[in-house]
Structure formats: C-alpha cells, structure tokens
Amino acid sequence: MRNQIVCNCNGVSKREIEAVVKGGHYLLPEVIRCTGAAGSCGRCRPLIEEIIADYLMKQQTFQTVINWSGND
Structure with a gap:
C-alpha cells in the first residue's frame, strides 16, 4: 500500500x-x-532505508550513490 503510514510519531506516509x-x-x-x-x-x-534502497535499485543508481557517499 503506497499511502501507508511509515512514521507513526510524525504521521509521515510512504507516499511522502x-x-x-x-x-x-x-x-x-x-x-x-x-x-x-x-x-x-x-x-x-x-523502513525508510528500505524505501530509499527499493527506489534506487529500480533506478539502477544504487552503486553510484554508494560511491558518492564514500561507502564503497
């Protein structure tokens, strides 16, 4: 579900x-x-890290971001 609440404390949804x-x-x-x-x-x-990783994997930019952030 795309609009599920990810952060209950601050009411932030997956879509946001x-x-x-x-x-x-x-x-x-x-x-x-x-x-x-x-x-x-x-x-x-x-869960937020998972959402970020899923998006980057779909965009095939995961390795670029890892290299950019110095975590290779």
Missing part, C-alpha cells in the same frame, strides 16, 4: 517519503530533514 526520494534526496538524513520521518523515536528508520 517516495516523493522526497524521487525529488533527489537519496540519503537518510535528507529524507528525515525533508519529511520529519524518524525525527522522533527513530523506529521507522529501517
């Missing part, structure tokens, strides 16, 4: 997170800053 990622914010701190998700308790961080 996907929109931010599609807008070019591929790193977790950027998504947190733009959406407020994971900005409270942080329990949703793994």
Whole structure:
C-alpha cells in the first residue's frame, strides 16, 4: 500500500517519503530533514532505508550513490 503510514510519531506516509526520494534526496538524513520521518523515536528508520534502497535499485543508481557517499 503506497499511502501507508511509515512514521507513526510524525504521521509521515510512504507516499511522502517516495516523493522526497524521487525529488533527489537519496540519503537518510535528507529524507528525515525533508519529511520529519524518524525525527522522533527513530523506529521507522529501517523502513525508510528500505524505501530509499527499493527506489534506487529500480533506478539502477544504487552503486553510484554508494560511491558518492564514500561507502564503497
């Protein structure tokens, strides 16, 4: 379900997170800053990371982002 709530603390949906990622914010701190998700308790961080990774895998840019962030 695309509009499921990912961050219960701040009421952020999967759709909102996907929109931010599609807008070019591929790193977790950027998504947190733009959406407020994971900005409270942080329990949703793994799910947010999964949403980011799924999008990047679909875009075939995962390796580029890893290299860019210095985690190769």
